Amino acid sequence: MEKFKTLTLPTSKILLAPLAGISSLAFRTINRQAGCKFAFLEMISARSLSYSSKKTIEMMQTNSSDRPLGVQLLGSDPKYILPSLEKLREYPYDLLDFNAACPQKKVTSNGKGAALLKEPKRLRDLLKILVKESPLPVTVKIRIGWDSGKNAVDIAKHAEDAGISALCIHGRTRMQGYRRPLDYNAIREVKKSLKIPVIASGEIWDWQLAKKMFDETGCDAITVARGSLGNPWIFKEIEEFLNEGVMPLRPSMEELGKTMKEHLNLDIEARGERTATIEFRKFFIWYSRGMRNIKPLRGLVGFVKTQSQMVKLIEKLIATGQQIS
Ligand SMILES: Cc1cc2nc3c(=O)[nH]c(=O)nc-3n(C[C@H](O)[C@H](O)[C@H](O)COP(=O)(O)O)c2cc1C
Numbered sequence: 664m665e666k667f668k669t670l671t672l673p674t675s676k677i678l679l680a681p682l683a684g685i686s687s688l689a690f691r692t693i694n695r696q697a698g699c700k701f702a703f704l705e706m707i708s709a710r711s712l713s714y715s716s717k718k719t720i721e722m723m724q725t726n727s728s729d730r731p732l733g734v735q736l737l738g739s740d741p742k743y744i745l746p747s748l749e750k751l752r753e754y755p756y757d758l759l760d761f762n763a764a765c766p767q768k769k770v771t772s773n774g775k776g777a778a779l780l781k782e783p784k785r786l787r788d789l790l791k792i793l794v795k796e797s798p799l800p801v802t803v804k805i806r807i808g809w810d811s812g813k814n815a816v817d818i819a820k821h822a823e824d825a826g827i828s829a830l831c832i833h834g835r836t837r838m839q840g841y842r843r844p845l846d847y848n849a850i851r852e853v854k855k856s857l858k859i860p861v862i863a864s865g866e867i868w869d870w871q872l873a874k875k876m877f878d879e880t881g882c883d884a885i886t887v888a889r890g891s892l893g894n895p896w897i898f899k900e901i902e903e904f905l906n907e908g909v910m911p912l913r914p915s916m917e918e919l920g921k922t923m924k925e926h927l928n929l930d931i932e933a934r935g936e937r938t939a940t941i942e943f944r945k946f947f948i949w950y951s952r953g954m955r956n957i958k959p960l961r962g963l964v965g966f967v968k969t970q971s972q973m974v975k976l977i978e979k980l981i982a983t984g985q986q987i988s
Contacts, residue, residue, distance in 0.1 A: 675700035677873070677898050680864060680886035681735045681760070681804075688724045689930035689939070691732075693922060694891055698899030701731050703886075706762045709738030713746035723754060724933060731757040735804065737765060739775045739785075741792055748796050759799040761790060763822075764806045766837045777837035780809045783821035790825030800828040804864070810838040812849035819853045831862040831886060847879040854881045862886060869897065870904040870911060877905070893949025895922065913986060920981035923950050927973055940973050947976065954984040 679686075679694050681703035691702040704723060711719040725732060734756045738744045751759070763786055765776030772778075779786040786803070793801045803822045807815040815832070822830055832853055834845040845865040854861040863882035867873050868890040876885050890897050900911035914922070926946060930939035947964045951957050960980055967973050 675898070675902065676884040677901050678733075678862065678884060678886045679703060679891060679898070680888035681705050681733070681762075682888060682891075683765075685892070687930060687942075688726065688729060688933050689926055691729055692929055693926045694895040694898065695728070696925075697895035697922070698902065699887075699891075699895065700898070701733065702729070703733040703735055703760065704756075706735045706737045706765065707747075709736050709747040710740075710743040712736070712750050713743045715750065721934075725755065727755075730755070733758040733760050733802075735760040735762050736793075737762040737770065737775055739773065739779065739789065741789070744789065744792060745796065748793070752798065756799060758802060758828075759793065759797045760802045760804055760831065761793055762804055763818075764804045764831075764833050766806070766840055771837065777806055777809065780806060780814075780818055780837060783814070783818045786818065787821040787825045790822055790827055794826040801826075802829045802831060802862075803827055804831040804833065806833045806835055806837055807846055807849040807853075808836045810836055812836060812846045815849045815853050816856045819857055823857050823859055827859065829860040829862055829883075830857060831864055833864040834880075835865060847876070850876075850880040850882060854883075860884065864888060867897075867901075870901045873901040874905065893946060893952050916981050916984065916986065919950065920977055923947070923977045923980075924974060927970065927977075931970055936970050937968065940968060940970055943973055947973070947980075951980055951984060954980075954986055957984045960984070 679699045679702040683705045686703060686705040694702060707719055707722060734751065736747060762776055763779040770776035790801065790803055805818055819830055832850055834847060834850045850863050860883035862884040863876050863880050864886045867876060867885055867887045873885055876882060887897055896914050903909040903911050927939065927943050930942060944964050944967060948961055951961065957980060960976060964976060967976060
């Protein structure tokens with residue numbers, strides 16, 4: 664059991680990361696069914712939440728099986744952060760994370776997300792407000808710095824001073840975006856200098872890379888982000904390898920097809936046929952990653968608009984696609 668102040672993460676050190684534009688209820692449900700034990704919602708703008716914007720409320724859709732669940736706030740102004748915390752009281756979440764990691768220009772140009780890495784004292788003061796006002800345990804997500812990883816420890820220590828329960832760190836700078844290499848050393852330095860648990864993020868594509876992250880950084884937990892796209896089994900595979908030394912088996916084509924159809928179904932229930940089917944196009948590509956004989960099917964998926972068309976394409980994929988490993 665991993666303890667984060669009042670939060671106890673059930674048996675797992677492998678968390679599903681927040682993924683903007685992706686972490687729908689259907690996505691989280693599919694990952695949980697395949698072995699994920701803790702999931703985040705995508706980041707939520709404090710300002711939009713304080714206004715109860717329709718889109719934000721939709722993004723926060725959840726149900727009683729979708730637990731434990733983390734919510735991540737994006738903001739920099741207590742004028743919006745405080746009312747958003749009030750709104751959050753209406754929702755059944757287990758952990759409140761604060762985003763100081765988002766690299767997008769439209770976010771950082773307003774002093775939010777990764778822009779806060781340039782102002783460790785300001786970040787600390789915002790976190791103090793969250794810790795004081797939030798009924799939930801508070802964590803923060805940072806990157807290793809704005810344009811060099813050299814002040815990662817300083818940022819992390821300021822965050823810890825605010826009284827947070829854990830710190831999540833993505834091992835890249837803001838300027839690096841999502842480019843390689845990932846800086847394992849910077850994460851390790853942060854881990855060595857903090858007393859609170861450190862959750863590491865970056866390049867968790869499979870169980871080998873998960874092991875590398877634990878071994879090289881000494882982190883307490885990891886988040887899986889892009890590695891979960893089209894591969895909800897990754898959580899179970901990492902657990903099995905780390906806990907039992909078992910080399911994970913890949914799912915059969917039948918299981919893949921069943922999961923794809925269920926994912927599509929769940930999203931249709933939540934968001935309606937058209938939106939869910941169009942959203943699923945990118946998942947079709949992700950689920951078929953690394954297969955042979957699928958180029959023509961991938962070319963067709965961009966035209967699919969209905970559930971029955973998508974199901975037909977999934978069935979063709981299962982009949983003709985060949986898994987490489
Ligand atoms: C499409 C996309 C959306 C993301 N959205 C968020 C987000 O809402 N909040 C956040 O803290 N990180 C977000 N991230 C960053 C991931 O959580 C993770 O830190 C990053 O992708 C590195 O992990 P990976 O290399 O294993 O993918 C996002 C990443 C991607 C690719």
